[in-house]
Amino acid sequence: MVNQANIAIRNKTRGTIPRLPFADIARDVLGASYELSVAFVTPSEAARLARTYKGKDYEPNVLSFRLSKTSGELVISPAVARRQAKDFDTDYGGMLAKLFIHGSLHLKGLTHGSTMESTERRVMRKYGF
Numbered sequence: 001m002v003n004q005a006n007i008a009i010r011n012k013t014r015g016t017i018p019r020l021p022f023a024d025i026a027r028d029v030l031g032a033s034y035e036l037s038v039a040f041v042t043p044s045e046a047a048r049l050a051r052t053y054k055g056k057d058y059e060p061n062v063l064s065f066r067l068s069k070t071s072g073e074l075v076i077s078p079a080v081a082r083r084q085a086k087d088f089d090t091d092y093g094g095m096l097a098k099l100f101i102h103g104s105l106h107l108k109g110l111t112h113g114s115t116m117e118s119t120e121r122r123v124m125r126k127y128g129f
Contacts (some may be wrong), residue, residue: 003117008037009022012039012042015124018092022097024127030072030107030108036072036104040077043079053118074104074107094129
């Protein structure tokens with residue numbers, strides 16, 4: 001039996017989300033028993049959540065909400081990811097993977113800095129991004 005991260009994904013946008021190895025990445029970054037919920041939302045919904053829960057007024061590409069040591073939620077805005085992809089020298093799928101990894105590392109407790117950046121690069125390489 002293969003241990004899989006417990007992951008629920010909901011697309012609340014009209015667009016399609018590329019097939020990416022979300023469950024595998026979540027298992028590698030967060031562990032097999034982590035319970036993760038992922039919502040893909042519009043930029044306006046992401047901005048509303050950022051204002052409400054983070055006290056920030058902008059359109060985020062990803063928001064991380066750690067609920068406990070073993071559970072959390074990610075909110076990703078595909079439209080913002082699509083706009084930012086070229087700035088990060090990647091395509092749309094690569095940018096979604098980067099945001100998923102970045103948000104997952106925040107759920108794990110990492111903060112911006114060299115450790116987070118090197119871990120993010122390592123996981124991106126492992127999955128071919």
